[in-house]
Amino acid sequence: MNLRRLAAVARKETLHLIRDWRSLTLALAIPLILILLYGYALTLDLRQVPTVVWDQSKTSTSRELLSLFQNSPSFSIRGYYDSFTGLQKELDSGRAMIALVIPADFANKVQAAKPVKIQIIGDGSDANTSRLSMNYAAAVAGLFARTVAAEQMQLKGRGELKPPVEMKERSWYNPDLRSQNVLIPGIIALVMIVVAAMLTSTTIAREWETGTMEQLISTPLRAPELIFGKVVPYFVIGMTDVVMAVLMGKYIFAVPIVGSTLLLFAMSALFLIGALFFGMTLSITLKSQVLANQIAIVAGFLPTLLLSGFVFAIENMPLPLQLITYIVPARYFIAILRGIYLKGIGLEILWADALFLGIYSLFMIIRANRAFKFKLE
Amino acid sequence: MQPNTTTPENLPAIEADGLSKTFGEVKAVDRLTLQVYPGEIFGLVGPDGAGKSTSLRMLASIMDPSSGSARIAGCDVSREAAKVKEHLAYMSQQFGLYRDLTVQENIDFYADLYGVTQKGRKARIEELLDFSHMRPFVNRRAGDLSGGMKQKLQLACALIHTPKVLLLDEPTNGVDPLSRRDFWRILHRLRQDRVSILLTTAYLDEAERCDRVGLINQGRIIAVGTPEEIKRLMQGRILTIRSNEARKILAILQGRLSTISANVFGDTVHLVCRDIEETEKLARQVIQEAGYPVNQIQEAPPTLEDVFVSVLGHDGSHPTRKPLRQQKQAFASHAATASREIAVEVQHLTRRFDSFIAVDDMSFQVQRGQIFGFLGPNGAGKSTTIRMLCGLLRPSSGNGTVAGFNIRTETEEIKLRIGYMSQKFSLYEDLTVEENIDFYGGIYGLSGNRLDLRRDWAVEMAGLTEHRKSLTAVLSGGWKQRLALACAILHEPPIVFLDEPTSGVDPLSRRRFWDLIYSMADQGITVFVTTHYMEEAEYCDRIALIYGGKMIAAGSPLELKTRSMQDEIIDLRCPDPQALAEPLRLLPGVRDAALFGSGLHIVTADAEAARKEINRFLQENSIAEATLATILPSMEDVFVSLIEEVDRRNLSADQPGDRP
Amino acid sequence: MLRRIQRMLIKEFLQMLRDPRMRVVIFGVPVIQMTIMAFALTTDVMNIRTAVLDMDKTPASRELIESFTAGNYFRISSYLQSDRELSGVLDRGDVRAVLQIPSGFGKDIHSERTATFQLITDGTDSNSTAIALGYAGMIVSEYSDARQMDRLARKGITTKPVQIETVSRAWFNPNQESRFYYVPSLIATMLFIFSLMLTSIGIVREKEIGTIEQVMVTPIRSLEFILGKTIPYMITGYISMTIMLCVAFVVFDVHVRGSLPFLYAVTGIYLVGNMGLALIISGSASTQQQALLTSFLVLMPSVMLSGFMFPLNNMPDPVRYATLFNPMRWYLEILRGIVMKDVGLAVLWPAITAQAGLSLTFLIVAAARFKKTLS
Secondary structure, eight states, rough: HHHHHHHHHHHHHHHHHHHHHHHHHHHHHHHHHHHHHIIIIIISSSEEEEEEEESSSHHHHHHHEEEEESSSSSSSEEOSSSSSHHHHHHHHSSSSEEEEETTHHHHHHHHHHHOOOEEEEETTTTTHHHHHHHHHHHHHHHHHHHHHHHHHHHHHHHHOOOOOOEEEEESSSTTTHHHHHHHHHHHHHHHHHHIIIOOOHHHHHHHHHHTHHHHHTTTTTTTHHHHHHHHHHHHHHHHHHHHHHHHHHHHHHHOOOOOOOHHHHHHHHHHHHHHHHHHHHHHHOOOOOHHHHHHHHIIHHHHHHHSSSSSSSSSGSSSSHHHTTTTTHHHHHHHHHHHIIIIOOOOHHHHHHHHHHHHHHHHHHHHHHHHOOOSOO | OGGOOOOOOTTTTTEEEEEEEETTTEEEEEEEEEEEEEOOOOEEEOSSSSSHHHHHHHHHHSBOOOOEEEEEEETTTTTOHHHHHHHHHEOOOSSSTTTSSSSHHHHHHHHHHHHHHHHHHHHHHHHHHHHOGGGGGSSBBBBOOOHHHHHHHHHHTTTTTTTSEEEESSTTTTOOOOHHHHHHHHHHHHHHOEEEEEEESOOHHHHTTSEEEEEETTEEEEEOOOHHHHHHTOOSSEEEEOOHHHHHHHHTTTTTTOOSEEETTTTEEEEEEHHHHHHHHHHHHHHHHHOOSSEEEEEOOOOOOHHHHHHHTSSSTTTTTTTEEEEEHGGGGGOOOOOOOEEEEEEEEEEEETTTTEEEEEEEEEETOOEEEEEEEETTSSSHHHHHHTTSSOEEEEEETTTTETTTTTTHHHHHHEEEESOOOOSSSSSSSHHHHHHHHHHTTTTHHHHHHHHHHHHHHOOOOTTSSSBBBGGGGHHHHHHHHHHHTTTTTTTEEEEEETTOOOOOHHHHHHHHHHHHHHHEEEEEESSSSSHHTOOOOOEEEETTTEEEEEEEEHHHIIIIIOOOEEEESSSHHHHHHHHHTSTTTEEEEEEEEEEEEEEEHHHHHHHHHHHHHHTTTTTSSEEEEOOOOOOOHHHHHHHHHHHHHHHHTTTTOOOO | OOOHHHHHHHHHHHHHHHSSSHHHIIHHHHHHHHHHHHOOOOOOOEEEEEEEEESSOOOHHHHHHHHHHHHHSSEEEEEESTHHHHHHHHHTOOEEEEEOOTTTHHHHHHSOOOEEEEEETTSHHHHHHHHHHHHHHHHHHHHHHHHHHHHHHTTTTOOOOOOOOOOOEEEEEEEHHHHHHHHHHHHHHHHHHHHHHHHHHHHHHHHHHHHHHHHHSSOOOOOHHHHHHHHHHHHHHHHHHHHHHHHHHHHOOOOOOOOOOHHHHHHHHHHHHHHHHHHHHHHHHHSSSHHHHHHHHHHHHHHHHHTSSSOGGGSOHHHHHHHHGHHHHHHHHHHHIIHHHHOOHHHHHHHHHHHHHHHHHHHHHHHHHHHHHHO
């Protein structure tokens, strides 16, 4: 491989990028928006679940229960209705997610310490959210029951009861369970697959489509020089995006890096190379910008978003899918990112993930070079 | 670059041995065998789709041959591709440079690819910029250059490493005569430096300048030799009749004379016949009866184009002239008596792009049924004007009508009445030939029986009967061009705009294009055409010459040749004319000397004085076999001299005279 | 006019479907995507790998451990012997939680003191952790209540605890299976991706190759051209949706509860809006790459802020207001309404109005801009 020719290709590709300021801006704006979206707007935590109530009891006891709901950050009572149809309308229209039905004999039964049933109706059309909020609601009801029991005990003159068991919760690595601490590191992977695979997936195809490839083939340029040269500027953009993500994470969203920043960048570079050559391979084999790009989205972006553990924990997936995630490189990269960011661990633990990333990148480099026939058909 | 490994002079630098290429069932190139020696220019000519580009690509080692072998500078193209590429420069037919990079950046990029050292590079780039006259444009983006400049830039990029072998695929396609002259000047310099040049071309006057020519048809070389040798293939002798009514003369002569063939070349009718005296007598008689003016009747040596037409014209592979009759019927729906109605009229038409004035205060009229030629160098504003007339572009100021409709306000009406063929090939490459025709037919509102008829007509007219179901992408450049024309006139519009319809099309198809254009004009269809083939300009009823966005001359070809041209032209036939051009230009009284076909045209204000000087010069250099004649200028002479006159005026008015 | 449009359609279909790889992308990919996603996307947490560090080793501590493993929530995967092993198992990610019971736990329970233990969780997946902690809380309070009962019983007090039972019912999706939820979401997403990207690229490509110039000198009106360019993608969108609905029915047993014609009609509004957006994008882009990146820039926030994966309620107010201008948000609401809730115009009219308003706006902007692009 001749480094000078490689550098020439890299320089040319950089000029294309600079000339096409719009693509360049987009390459930097997309990560920015992703980071802001995940940093500010997107969270899976339940907050302010819109709740409607049919309080058939209308007693101070039932109001006490409802005030527990009202005070919980998870729920927000949006309205009271006196009929089933009222609740139904709210759930149908999606204005409410949860409906509580408190029976008429609620207060009496509670006073008499008889079992009583309250009904929680969730909007199952959003299964995840409804299940979570129904669990939360049950927990709130349980809390109410215990409070009442303790009060009753006290009333019976037994004095204050100490709870026999108390659980202390400690969450390591992320004591406040901030979702930003978890999402921001994951975004680095997402940003890189988007920028790297999307940008490179069009680059070789474009040379074929505009007819410049024919001229290139006639020069002493070798295929690997072209491939590696083309990757260089995109690598720079990708790393710029990483730096941007890290800085924004640190200064805007206050996500600290516990581990080694150097290792973080090194691992990002490794993953980036894999992603770049993945895009290259698509561009080389498909020779069409549209097709290469669609595949880059379907085979690159979506798995990184969904099957990497970024948003949805891998352990919660059914087994066949868990097996599929082993071939999603972002899975390893996200493990590494969270390891460095939150746990502060290094290669002594992450070596296996790093090794896989290395193999993946190498495989993609070889794949791209193998696939490239530097000839006209 | 590697001076130590020069090939011996007597060995061919390009050597093909039984080179073949098959695409599916089609044999694109069939056992091609040829040699090109150092310092030789070899021209490969043949009809569209004959396998010219494929041959070049295999020689450039960018496409693997199906069988056979080839050597470039002694290295095998398949096994030693890397070495081959070091010695080779290749210019693809398609513009292969990056439009978003500047001239300088493109050159630098190629210099790096070829590993030109920093030390030698600067001098080499300077040299290339000088000799391609590109220096004023180094910071311009390649995409903004005119067609001629683009080709020169591509050549400059290919030459950056002083190659031993140069392969050029239709390098002058779509390039105006001025730039073409520049281009050939460069090629001759390279030839003197012992570079082997193999080129393909659709301009047969260029082929005449080659040292040797190979005639290729259906993938097979059918003749190789010097232009003189090739011309000997010609059966019969040639009688030329020069007249301003050449086309009409041809029409009346056809069928009345027992000639082998009769064709029009510019303003001249060529009759190929066995008995020259008999034919001349008969011809004179017929023309006199008809009362057409004749400038000159004489026997002439055959040109390559004569050979091309006579050797390949009777070949079954090529569309014959028969369909002409059908066309007459096809256009009959629009047939009308030729009237003096105005079809196109513009007043003070101007179009600005930011600060750049592409079209500057242009006014003209085109009458119905006229063939109106629009000539001018690349970037003069021809295409911009046509786009405005077609309603694609709004004029910045000025006004105009097409078919009686305003080009500002009634573009939809105009579009119903025009056919337009753009310069850039613009059919869908991922559709087949028939699908393209169906698509355009459909959006022009054809359907059912009529669409069937027109489809058959178009396929036949484009000579693509065997390729109806082929994807357009696999057709050769000339074929695509024919298909584009067919699609543009499917709906038989009363006004047709053709932007360089014949660029890159072989001479035979070009003739058919023009036959078609004539038959359209005969039926009252107005044809608005741009071209870089100056002999085609002769076919037009009226010509407007535009330059720098302005119309600098207008009139019939005869008017232009006699009135607008102040200088006189001396035609010089001699061996190795290119070598003489430089010294002749320096003679007193000689304004310019340039290659013209296989000879030289010398421009002078005073022919008598100049002839004396030239004769003296020829004697001093003991060049005996030269003939001199003062002639009526050709269209190309007019074109070049008018433009140079404008340049001179601009220069004296202290304005930079660079042609954009 | 109809004939010209018809020709455009034929041409577009030929171009779109000539490449077999493209056919796979258009019709095959949505099916695969749906299959994977419907299984993958669940925030439910089960079988949390848990290590136990039991320094007490009494029947009480074992009972606690048992109560943790009784449900399906926690799964004990290892027993630790000392504190020192703790950081190792968490760092390596071997377990997500460690149940640490100090010595003296059993003694504290039997005396009147409060016995404490620790649940250490791995916060690197904050969402799963929060849910796990919720489960743990319930388990512990149950366990604690039982111990309280024991204590009181020892003192001779028998009391019934207050029992508030919650009866949870999920409407529209009684088993709360995610697949019911993801089928409509994925249809909306896939339609958005394909209609936006393919349409905008289709137009930009004609600009790039120069064919648009040839077409624009024909009598074709810009409206016809636009229709010809967009209708094929709308039809493809419909076909794609139909395929996805079929797969949903056959593979996942998810069927449309509401009216199918209504669903297809409302989808039309959505697709038309997407076409408008695609036209706006293609009007401003000059290369395919630009069109792709711009589409992606529009697409990503639209998907993320549609309520697909992230509940709209959780978003900060400004962002929530911004989602009002997100066509996919409305479509998703409509789609879920029709597919799962069987509601009609009476309930969905606000969303449909919003959707139609957005689509119309996009079209008007597109028409204004497209005229300009051509000249």
